Amino acid sequence: MTVDYAPTLVALLFGLGFSCLFMALAVLFGPKRGGETKLSPFECGSDPIGSPRVRFSVKFYQVAILFLIFDIEAAFLYPWASQFRRLSCIGPMAGLSCLGTVTLFGFVEMLVFLGTLGVALAYVWRKRAIGWG
Amino acid sequence: MLEFLIEHTWLQALIKMALLILAFVMPLASLSTWAERRQSAMMQDRLGPNRAELRLGSIELRLWGILHFVADALKMVFKEDVVPARANRFLFGLAPILAIAPVIITFAIIPFGSDLCVGHAFEVLRDPASMCTSTIPLQVARIDQGFLFYFALASLAVYGTTLAGWASYNKWSLLGGLRASSQMMSYEVTMGLSLMGAFLIYGTLEPHAMVLAQGPTPSSWGIVTQPLAFFIFLTAAIAETKRAPFDLPEGEPEIIGYFVEYSGMRFGIFFLAEFVETIFLAAVVTTVFLGGWQVPWLYPDGFHLMGWTLELPHLAVVLIQLVVWSLKIIVLCWLQLLIRWTLPRFRPDQLMRLGWKQLLPASLINIVVTAGVVLARSGGR
Numbered sequence: 001m002t003v004d005y006a007p008t009l010v011a012l013l014f015g016l017g018f019s020c021l022f023m024a025l026a027v028l029f030g031p032k033r034g035g036e037t038k039l040s041p042f043e044c045g046s047d048p049i050g051s052p053r054v055r056f057s058v059k060f061y062q063v064a065i066l067f068l069i070f071d072i073e074a075a076f077l078y079p080w081a082s083q084f085r086r087l088s089c090i091g092p093m094a095g096l097s098c099l100g101t102v103t104l105f106g107f108v109e110m111l112v113f114l115g116t117l118g119v120a121l122a123y124v125w126r127k128r129a130i131g132w133g
Numbered sequence: 134m135l136e137f138l139i140e141h142t143w144l145q146a147l148i149k150m151a152l153l154i155l156a157f158v159m160p161l162a163s164l165s166t167w168a169e170r171r172q173s174a175m176m177q178d179r180l181g182p183n184r185a186e187l188r189l190g191s192i193e194l195r196l197w198g199i200l201h202f203v204a205d206a207l208k209m210v211f212k213e214d215v216v217p218a219r220a221n222r223f224l225f226g227l228a229p230i231l232a233i234a235p236v237i238i239t240f241a242i243i244p245f246g247s248d249l250c251v252g253h254a255f256e257v258l259r260d261p262a263s264m265c266t267s268t269i270p271l272q273v274a275r276i277d278q279g280f281l282f283y284f285a286l287a288s289l290a291v292y293g294t295t296l297a298g299w300a301s302y303n304k305w306s307l308l309g310g311l312r313a314s315s316q317m318m319s320y321e322v323t324m325g326l327s328l329m330g331a332f333l334i335y336g337t338l339e340p341h342a343m344v345l346a347q348g349p350t351p352s353s354w355g356i357v358t359q360p361l362a363f364f365i366f367l368t369a370a371i372a373e374t375k376r377a378p379f380d381l382p383e384g385e386p387e388i389i390g391y392f393v394e395y396s397g398m399r400f401g402i403f404f405l406a407e408f409v410e411t412i413f414l415a416a417v418v419t420t421v422f423l424g425g426w427q428v429p430w431l432y433p434d435g436f437h438l439m440g441w442t443l444e445l446p447h448l449a450v451v452l453i454q455l456v457v458w459s460l461k462i463i464v465l466c467w468l469q470l471l472i473r474w475t476l477p478r479f480r481p482d483q484l485m486r487l488g489w490k491q492l493l494p495a496s497l498i499n500i501v502v503t504a505g506v507v508l509a510r511s512g513g514r
Contacts, residue, residue, distance in 0.1 A: 007275075011241030014154070015234045022233070026397050030211065030212055042305070054307070063485075064318060078280070082338045102508065130489040131490060132482035
């Protein structure tokens, strides 16, 4: 079966165009008066102290790295989940049910994969890398 | 005319996208800004916005304050356009676009009705498979990897908030942007994994196929077959929208959030994006867990319930499906308003614990259990 990707492209362009239109409204119709005080960073009415380019907690960085690991895990699971019935069936299929022999192949393979990630989760849990303190 | 549309899928897609966004999503998003203020007022024993009125000669239209959203929109467009002196102008302008464009684009995968059967609008579809030779799908983009497309684009929204926080050159917005990025990343993992059980059951990533797999019998809808996933996904997705009880990136009384330096319509885009996200979340939950456009016991040829039959022409069936689909979404939006005004905000450590130590393991267990059940039942049925 061939998939028609033209509608996806149309949706992408529509979404971008629509958002840019809103942005254009802001730029075109909003008056610009400026002024030194108005354009300085907002800090509760007092003069800004120091630069906002401050160092921040390494925990944010940790979360980002853990996100990468677990999100790639999820990316591997999508094809498995949608083909799971096919993987656990040797022989012909009628719709979603298997007419041949049911096999544990797909299930066990994924248990190994999820098990490894479970160990990883337990490790970062023990190391207190997840959760805030 | 119709033949032309069937051949040129890009034109078809443009019309459907424009109708879906301009005639359904945007009006609903605008109305829900009003509904949220009225709902919160009701829950806090206040009156809420009720003053906006339209004077046409001697007639005064008040309509319970519905016109407030028109006034708000006009105000935002004509407010001063402030770009802080030391902000990164390019990223400052790019951030709102990155916040709203992904969620609008992903509406393309949501099916909002069964396929239109061209040429049989006023007939009863007794045998759709042989009668429908040419169809117009009521879904903008039908691609096999539908939900992968959604998750890929949804993760772009993180850039919008993080860049807004960084580009503003402001301490509060940087803090808000950091909080938003860590919160959204934490819950995105859980969001993807919680739906895996549903993908296992339906055996597809394509939203339209999922709706068909659920069928018109409510007992086979996702909320019955995947109840745990429903709650995990709803929680994680509300955290993605950054609304209370997950509004730490905004934190009104303390840091105001990543959009503190934004004003006028630039702020309006972030504001609108939040409401569009609630509608999109409702649309996804409807598609995966509430049978999408399926109406209980409504088949392509009409209602069938316990031996009792009511035949309906094709067009009537599709219209009923459209109305019921909209109602499901409106009810889910309203549920989100109730949650938003009922629960107090989480602490950051509670937020992280809920995401990583409770919802993530729960969704992993859900996958294993669902896979086991699917395997056990995949023999002869």
